[in-house]
Amino acid sequence: MADHVHLEYVVEGDNFVSAGSATESVKACLKGMGVKPEDVRRVAISMYEGEINMVIHANGGKATADIYMDKVVITLADTGKGIADIELAMKPGYSTATDDVRSLGFGAGMGLPNMKKYADECLIESTVGVGTKVTLVTKFSA
Amino acid sequence: MKISQIAQILEGTFVTGEELSDREVYSACGSDMMSDVLAYVKDQGVLITGLCNPQVIRTAEMMDMLCIVFVRGKTPTPEMVELAKQRNIVLITSPRRMFSACGKLYSAGLQSGAF
Known part of the structure; x- marks a missing residue:
């Protein structure tokens, strides 16, 4: 038996109807595995923000979830334009989102801060012109 | 408070999920900004x-x-209704504006879960 569950998704860029479907699938899987609702929600919030970011800023990308007994590791990798100043992007309220995105209820500059707030570990690697990879680790509460 | 009472207080109309209106809810959040819902709720x-x-x-x-209540008479699209149906989420549309909708529900005893 495998020691963990591996899930993979293709996230479509600029599709605001399907945005969030990868996260919903991971959420359903965690729920089905009996993970506590609070933990499931923490994973869902941070992954959803990351997924929305890929849809908005990076023309989509690939998402993976590796679910272990005690934690889940989410990666969100894109080949978008990259983040020039990660520290600035982490600042609550800082956003480069367009008015179109704001009209969807996002683009308030809360995406990265929310990811950091809800995940136990949040690693952002980015190269301008190459892409961004976000790794989110959420440990399940005892 | 039951979802049916929410609809009644807000003079709302069920778009989908009326059969689930017996469900009890204990708190609510009013926001047009989804990132804030994710951050604070x-x-x-x-x-x-x-x-x-x-x-x-x-x-x-x-x-x-x-349950989601759309204020200012906003009507969800068929696409949204379908998404809500699949997730057993009740949709209500109300002619009330945000401020009065929240005020009416708060006065009737519905709490804000987070401050």
């Missing part, structure tokens, strides 16, 4: 919003919400 059963797009349904699902 803790265990809230009802989302009151003037925003009307599929991401509202997705956000409610992420937060395990049971």
Whole structure:
């Protein structure tokens, strides 16, 4: 038996109807595995923000979830334009989102801060012109 | 408070999920900004919003919400209704504005789960 569950998704860029479907699938899987609702929600919030970011800023990308007994590791990798100043992007309220995105209820500059707030570990690697990879680790509460 | 009471207080119309209107909810959140819902909401059963797009349904699902009230007479699209149906989320549309909708529900005893 495998020691963990591996899930993979293709996230479509600029599709605001399907945005969030990868996260919903991971959420359903965690729920089905009996993970506590609070933990499931923490994973869902941070992954959803990351997924929305890929849809908005990076023309989509690939998402993976590796679910272990005690934690889940989410990666969100894109080949978008990259983040020039990660520290600035982490600042609550800082956003480069367009008015179109704001009209969807996002683009308030809360995406990265929310990811950091809800995940136990949040690693952002980015190269301008190459892409961004976000790794989110959420440990399940005892 | 039952979802049916919410609809009644807000003179709302069920768009979908009327059969689930017996469900109890204990707190609510009013926001047009989905990132704020994700940032601040803790265990809230009802989302009151003037925003009307599929991401509202997705956000409610992420937060395990049971019911969404669209204020200012906003009507969800068929696409949104379908998403809500699949997730057993009740959709209500109300002619009330955000401020009065929240005020009426708060006065009637519905709490804000987080401050």
